[in-house]
Amino acid sequence: MTKKNRMILNLLLSPAGSHRGAWRHPDTRLEELHDIRHYHRLARLAEQARIDSLFLADGLSVEVEAVRHGPILSFEPLTLLSSIASVTEHIGLIATASTTFGEPYHTARFFSSLDAISGGRAGWNIVTTGVERTAYNFGLAGLPPHALRYERASEFTEVVLKLWDSWEEGALVQDQAAGLYADPAKVHEICHEGVHFSVRGALNAVRCPQGRPLLVQAGASEEGRNLAARFAEMIFTVQPTLEEARAFYRDIKRRTALAGRSPERLKVLPGLLVNVGATEAEAEQKAAELRAIVSVERSVMSLSNLLGMDFSAYSLDDPFPPLPEPQDVNAYHSFHALVRGITSQERLTIREFVHKHWSGSGQLAVTGTPKQVADVMEAWFLGGAADGFNVMPQLAFGGVEAFLGLVVPELQRRGLFPDRYTGRTLRENLGLEGL
Amino acid sequence: MTKKNRMILNLLLSPAGSHRGAWRHPDTRLEELHDIRHYHRLARLAEQARIDSLFLADGLSVEVEAVRHGPILSFEPLTLLSSIASVTEHIGLIATASTTFGEPYHTARFFSSLDAISGGRAGWNIVTTGVERTAYNFGLAGLPPHALRYERASEFTEVVLKLWDSWEEGALVQDQAAGLYADPAKVHEICHEGVHFSVRGALNAVRCPQGRPLLVQAGASEEGRNLAARFAEMIFTVQPTLEEARAFYRDIKRRTALAGRSPERLKVLPGLLVNVGATEAEAEQKAAELRAIVSVERSVMSLSNLLGMDFSAYSLDDPFPPLPEPQDVNAYHSFHALVRGITSQERLTIREFVHKHWSGSGQLAVTGTPKQVADVMEAWFLGGAADGFNVMPQLAFGGVEAFLGLVVPELQRRGLFPDRYTGRTLRENLGLEGL
Numbered sequence: 001m002t003k004k005n006r007m008i009l010n011l012l013l014s015p016a017g018s019h020r021g022a023w024r025h026p027d028t029r030l031e032e033l034h035d036i037r038h039y040h041r042l043a044r045l046a047e048q049a050r051i052d053s054l055f056l057a058d059g060l061s062v063e064v065e066a067v068r069h070g071p072i073l074s075f076e077p078l079t080l081l082s083s084i085a086s087v088t089e090h091i092g093l094i095a096t097a098s099t100t101f102g103e104p105y106h107t108a109r110f111f112s113s114l115d116a117i118s119g120g121r122a123g124w125n126i127v128t129t130g131v132e133r134t135a136y137n138f139g140l141a142g143l144p145p146h147a148l149r150y151e152r153a154s155e156f157t158e159v160v161l162k163l164w165d166s167w168e169e170g171a172l173v174q175d176q177a178a179g180l181y182a183d184p185a186k187v188h189e190i191c192h193e194g195v196h197f198s199v200r201g202a203l204n205a206v207r208c209p210q211g212r213p214l215l216v217q218a219g220a221s222e223e224g225r226n227l228a229a230r231f232a233e234m235i236f237t238v239q240p241t242l243e244e245a246r247a248f249y250r251d252i253k254r255r256t257a258l259a260g261r262s263p264e265r266l267k268v269l270p271g272l273l274v275n276v277g278a279t280e281a282e283a284e285q286k287a288a289e290l291r292a293i294v295s296v297e298r299s300v301m302s303l304s305n306l307l308g309m310d311f312s313a314y315s316l317d318d319p320f321p322p323l324p325e326p327q328d329v330n331a332y333h334s335f336h337a338l339v340r341g342i343t344s345q346e347r348l349t350i351r352e353f354v355h356k357h358w359s360g361s362g363q364l365a366v367t368g369t370p371k372q373v374a375d376v377m378e379a380w381f382l383g384g385a386a387d388g389f390n391v392m393p394q395l396a397f398g399g400v401e402a403f404l405g406l407v408v409p410e411l412q413r414r415g416l417f418p419d420r421y422t423g424r425t426l427r428e429n430l431g432l433e434g435l
Numbered sequence: 436m437t438k439k440n441r442m443i444l445n446l447l448l449s450p451a452g453s454h455r456g457a458w459r460h461p462d463t464r465l466e467e468l469h470d471i472r473h474y475h476r477l478a479r480l481a482e483q484a485r486i487d488s489l490f491l492a493d494g495l496s497v498e499v500e501a502v503r504h505g506p507i508l509s510f511e512p513l514t515l516l517s518s519i520a521s522v523t524e525h526i527g528l529i530a531t532a533s534t535t536f537g538e539p540y541h542t543a544r545f546f547s548s549l550d551a552i553s554g555g556r557a558g559w560n561i562v563t564t565g566v567e568r569t570a571y572n573f574g575l576a577g578l579p580p581h582a583l584r585y586e587r588a589s590e591f592t593e594v595v596l597k598l599w600d601s602w603e604e605g606a607l608v609q610d611q612a613a614g615l616y617a618d619p620a621k622v623h624e625i626c627h628e629g630v631h632f633s634v635r636g637a638l639n640a641v642r643c644p645q646g647r648p649l650l651v652q653a654g655a656s657e658e659g660r661n662l663a664a665r666f667a668e669m670i671f672t673v674q675p676t677l678e679e680a681r682a683f684y685r686d687i688k689r690r691t692a693l694a695g696r697s698p699e700r701l702k703v704l705p706g707l708l709v710n711v712g713a714t715e716a717e718a719e720q721k722a723a724e725l726r727a728i729v730s731v732e733r734s735v736m737s738l739s740n741l742l743g744m745d746f747s748a749y750s751l752d753d754p755f756p757p758l759p760e761p762q763d764v765n766a767y768h769s770f771h772a773l774v775r776g777i778t779s780q781e782r783l784t785i786r787e788f789v790h791k792h793w794s795g796s797g798q799l800a801v802t803g804t805p806k807q808v809a810d811v812m813e814a815w816f817l818g819g820a821a822d823g824f825n826v827m828p829q830l831a832f833g834g835v836e837a838f839l840g841l842v843v844p845e846l847q848r849r850g851l852f853p854d855r856y857t858g859r860t861l862r863e864n865l866g867l868e869g870l
Contacts (some may be wrong), residue, residue, distance in 0.1 A: 023609075025615060030609045034641055036552050040521070060540060062639035064624060067606070067617035074640045082514040083552045086475070086521035101538070103494060105572045113511035117471050117518045136635035137540045171502070174458075174465045179730055181458060182502035189499060200571035202495035205509045206469055294613055322784035 007416050008267050008388025008430060010053045010094070010233075011046045013039060015071040017399055018273055018392035020302075021294030023070050025286075027398045029155070033414050034074045036083055042400055043084045046091055049175065049404035051063060052122060052429060053092030055236070055390065056080060060101055061134040061303070069134070069298030075325035078110050084117035084237040092426035094123035094216050094234075099156035101129060101138045102147050104137045104197055107156070108163035111209040118427030120209030123234070124160075125216040128153045131305050132258075146330055150223035152196045157215070157231050159197050162190040164212045166202035178396060183207070208358060210425050214432075220248070220334035229255035232266055233432055236390045238335070238362045239270040245364070245385035265432065267387040270380065275394040276373050287367045288396060291355070299354040306332050315353040338362055370406035377407075442816050442851050443669075443702050443865060444843070445488045445529070446481045448474060450506040452834055453708055453827035455737075457727030458505050462719075462833045469509045471518055477835055481526055484839035485854060487864060488527030488558060490651075490671070490825065491515060495536055496569040498740070504733030506629055513545050520553035527861035529558035529651050529669075534591035535584050536564060542591070543598035547643040555644030555860030558669070559595075560651040561662070563588045565767040566740050581765055585658035586671045587631045592650070592666050594632050597625040599647045601637035617641070645860050649867075655683070655769035660712025662710045664690035667701055668867055671825045673773070673797045674705040680820035700867065702822040703814065706798035710829040711808050711837045722802045725829060726790070734789045741770050751786040773797055779781070798827065807840035812842075813851060 015033045016023035023033065027042030034039040043054055056077035073080075078093035085093060093114060097107050107124070115122035121125050128149040133141045143154070192199045217224065217232035228235045235252060239245035248270075253263035270352035275290075296316055304311050307323065308331030314321060320343045323329075329336050342357055380386040393399035411417035423429040450468045451458035458468070467473040478489055491512035512530035520528060532542050542559070550557035563584040570578045579587070600733075606621035627634045647789075652659065652667035665669045669689060674680035688698035710725075712718030731751055739746050742758065743766030745862060749756060755778045764771050777792055801811050815821040828834035846852035858864040 010553075013710060024611045024614060026611075028611075030611070033467075033609075034551065034607075036554075059639060061636050062622075064622050064637055067622050069450060069614055070616050072639055072641070074548070074551045074643070076544050076640070078514055079517040079548040079552055082517035083521045086471075086518045102541075103536070103573055106537075106541075108494075109511050110514060113514040116469065116509045117514055119471075120740070133636060136633075138538055139633045171468075174468075176459045176461075176463075176465070176728075179459060179728070180503055181505050184499045185502050187497075187499050187502050198571075198574045201496050201568060202499055204507055205511075206507070268473075293611075293614070330581050431823050 006418055007377065007411060008049050008269060009417065010052045010055050010234075010236075010388065010390045011400070012055050012057065012390055012392045013042060014392070014396060015073055016397070017395040019290045019294065019394035020070060020298055021290045022395050023114065024293040025289060025393060025395055027226070029397055033071050034081075036075070039075070039080060039084060039085045043091065045400060045404055046233075047088045049409075050418060051091060051389070051404070051410045053094050053426060054081070054084065055094040055125065056096060058096035058127070059131060060098060061127060061131055063301060066298060066301050069295045078114055080096050082114055082117050085114065087120065090121075090421040090429070092121050092123055092214065092429065093118055094125055094214065096125040096127050098127050098129040098175050099153040100144060102156070103135060104156050104159035104163065104199055105201075108160040108203055109205060111213045112164060112203060114203045114377050115208035115210050115213045116205070122208070122210065123214035123216050123426060124136065125218060125236070126153060126157060126231070127218065130308070132308060132331070143330055146221070146333055147223060150219075150227055154227055154230070155194045155196045155225070157200050158191050159190070161212060162192055163199070163203040164208070166190055167207040169207060169211070172206055210427055214426050214430075222333070224334065225252055225255055228252060228266065229259040229261070233427070234267045234269060234430075236272050237268060238338070239385070240362055240364055242380060242383060245270050245380060246383065249385050267430065267432070268389045269388045270386050271392055272377065272389040273363040273365040273392045273394060274373055274403055274405055274407070275367040275399065275431050276370055277416070278369070278406065280369055283367045283369065286395070296351055299358050300350060301319065303339075303354075303358060306335050311350065312351060317349050317353055319340070320348050320350055320353050335362065372411045373407050374410040374414065377411065378414065381416065441853055442812065442846060443519055443704060444486050445490050445669075445671075445704055445823065445825045446486050446835070447490050447492065447825055447827045448477060449770060449827070449831060450508055451832070452830040454725045454729065454829035455505060455733055456725045457830050459728040460724060460830055464832055468506050469500075471510070471515075474510070474515060474519060475522045477831065478523050479528065480835060480839055482523045484843045485852075485856060486526060486839070486843075487528050487823070488861060489516070489519065490529040493531035493562070494566060494569065495564060496566055496572050498568065498736060501733060501736050502666065504730045504736070508573060513549055517549055517552050520549065520556065525556075525856040525864070527556050527558055527649065527864065528553055529560055529649065531560040531562050533562050533564040534588040534678060535579065536569060537591070539591050539594035539598065539634055540636075541554070543595040544640060546648045547599060547638060548576045549786060550643035550645050550648045551640070557643070558649035558651050558861060560653060560671070561588060561592060561666070562653065565743070567743060567766070578765055581768055582658060583658070585662055589602055589662055589665070590629045590631045594625070594627050594629070594634050596647060598634070598638040599643070599714055600641040601625050604641075604642060604646070607641055626790055645862055649861050649865075657768070659769060660687055660690055662841065663701065664685060664694040664696070668862070669702045669704060669865070672703060672705050673770070674820070675799060677818060677820050680815060681704050681818065684820050702865065702867070704823045705821050705823045706827055707812065707824040708798040708800040708827045708829060708843070709808055709838055710802040710834065711805055711841055713804070713841065716806055718804065721830070731786055731789050731865045734793050735785060738774075738789075738793060739769050742774060744867070745787065749785060752784050755783050755785055755788050770797070789825065805845045807851065808842050809845040813849060816851065
């Protein structure tokens with residue numbers, strides 16, 4: 001298997017699983033959901049199966065009413081992954097951090113530290129944060145407009161890269177006899193003066209093992225795609241159908257080339273909400289169990305957050321209300337367009353929309369046997385729709401094991417996925433080094 | 436041994452040790468200074484000796500010329516301690532985080548996460564940051580004035596406490612049958628509107644094991660003492676003599692009572708720069724070796740940072756220049772007063788000052804046999820000068836082992852220090868629970 005013809009697999013870590021009803025499933029061990037050992041266990045299992053990386057989504061707010069409907073992660077991603085780094089050796093560790101509610105100096109340092117702690121396995125998922133209430137936790141009257149958030153994100157990323165580069169390779173001398181620890185000529189104040197940021201200093205950490213931790217992105221709006229094309233090495237994307245995924249894949253690779261980078265340098269990973277069973281009947285039964293326990297109210301809350309729309313005036317059996325024009329929306333533009341497309345073509349109540357389209361947050365969702373799941377993955381991978389997948393097992397308890405134990409070996413048998421780590425760092429393992 | 440008559444021991448983690456020349460000592464293994472396993476090893480050793488807590492100092496800037504003279508920590512404290520949490524079980528984990536260059540929502544969340552990861556062992560050392568150049572890394576033209584930094588620190592801490600309390604105990608219900616994960620009636624938006632901060636939401640994490648991670652403080656100015664008296668449960672302090680330490684101890688306990696808290700609730704830990712040898716000759720030899728390799732230039736740089744004074748116009752053999760009036764200083768007020776006191780009484784050159792008073796940053800420094808070191812500690816502890824010590828071995832390689840292996844058993848033999856952890860959390864182990 002060459003670097004180019006193998007799939008990349010990332011595992012999304014989620015307390016009970018990526019199905020909104022997962023915490024109510026009888027296989028879920030509730031007492032472990034806020035226990036670090038649960039995450040250590042999942043990470044070790046993923047590493048044994050040679051998964052490329054673990055990923056933690058993140059937000060910076062909580063809707064009080066939503067706590068009723070399911071767990072929130074008790075752990076902040078950078079600290080959680082630092083903990084996981086100590087019980088793993090090879091797997092990549094990708095944390096989300098916001099550019100709207102952060103400072104480049106802190107962010108550069110945290111990821112440099114995670115990279116140092118893990119021996120070169122850190123990745124940063126750059127997000128702009130689209131949930132309005134987050135602004136109120138950081139002294140703002142509201143979320144900055146979408147375009148401004150991306151403008152800030154772009155400059156933020158530039159500053160972080162400058163800080164990571166502020167220590168040249170070879171700056172560390174450690175000459176005891178001469179009394180020269182590091183060479184000041186190879187440590188540079190960045191003196192950044194921009195529109196959003198003014199940052200003078202060098203980073204207060206020696207160059208980290210990867211030099212630059214991996215850059216990851218997940219925005220799919222016009223601005224999000226351009227940010228990814230310019231900086232990202234991995235993009236997580238929500239693509240419900242092969243056709244849409246292909247169009248996205250072509251578009252983002254084209255933009256990457258236009259940004260002056262080899263399209264090979266940006267790996268496209270659609271989300272894959274997966275429920276695998278040894279038999280079709282077993283998988284179907286799990287799916288039915290989950291449908292029966294999911295909270296439609298919780299699903300509407302998350303819709304409301306992502307669309308920046310208030311659904312409280314509607315009952316679940318009202319027709320799905322008309323969505324505002326994109327220019328009037330200051331939340332997740334690409335998601336808004338997706339929902340607008342569906343609801344303008346299908347006449348659905350809110351409840352019907354949730355059951356049909358929203359159990360998996362609009363992701364590609366596959367329920368079936370290992371062979372059926374691998375068939376879909378192979379078709380997308382070979383069909384120009386994906387360089388790999390952001391795997392989201394519906395259930396963390398049992399579902400992760402099923403994917404790792406049944407689907408990964410099937411992909412390996414087909415020669416689509418490697419059976420061991422060959423690189424020293426995350427970027428080397430992904431085949432991105434030297435591209 | 437009751438809770439009241441035993442010493443508290445904290446170990447300061449430092450790459451090569453707390454003597455500025457430590458990295459040049461032949462016992463220092465240079466290849467480990469930026470390797471996480473070095474810190475894991477020290478943490479495990481400290482836990483085997485039943486040290487109460489580990490502490491990481493921190494800054495948010497680096498002076499390029501200073502990199503020449505010794506290592507900086509490659510790791511950010513919260514991520515480093517999250518990593519250490521995974522290889523230890525009992526020892527407390529105290530990270531420094533700045534209130535001048537941070538946001539309460541982030542800080543509350545990071546420490547809540549460290550507390551959850553470690554099962555209730557997190558502590559936050561609240562600092563206001565007194566190094567001017569830090570401001571330039573965060574878009575400011577200069578450091579806010581001393582009084583304003585402390586005013587902000589006070590409100591910052593209030594907001595963090597509100598966020599930690601935003602999830603009541605018992606908010607987590609996890610009733611699968613009823614579909615009630617957490618009780619929204621026990622999760623509260625804090626709706627803080629203050630002078631420096633406006634923060635509306637609840638924390639996006641369930642209540643952490645300690646509820647409130649331990650609050651630690653190290654400022655010794657008027658404002659620093661008042662902040663400690665109001666909030667802190669542990670204070671790190673620089674006290675060169677028993678007499679000064681006693682006066683500080685009395686003063687801070689008095690202020691704590693005035694702030695309406697039991698003086699028992701604030702534990703006073705002077706820094707103890709220590710160099711212990713099996714024999715006096717062995718300890719003296721290490722001390723001589725260190726004196727021979729320390730960089731006076733580096734020492735002057737750190738003086739310059741802490742005093743907010745430029746020494747570049749002076750040679751090392753010039754008389755120590757007169758210090759400005761305290762009201763004209765916007766750096767570390769208490770340190771300024773300490774140096775002013777010494778230099779106004781003794782006629783010293785800059786070099787002489789460094790050799791006599793500044794190898795240990797003004798801390799109590801003890802070189803000697805285990806018995807000699809324990810004698811000083813016992814005298815301070817029983818003499819009303821200390822509830823324990825912030826132990827700073829001059830050498831991380833060998834020096835930590837010597838303190839843990841020789842001094843700690845001596846203190847245990849004297850009944851001054853316990854030989855096992857009895858609590859579940861850091862606060863319980865410190866005997867602070869239920870005071």
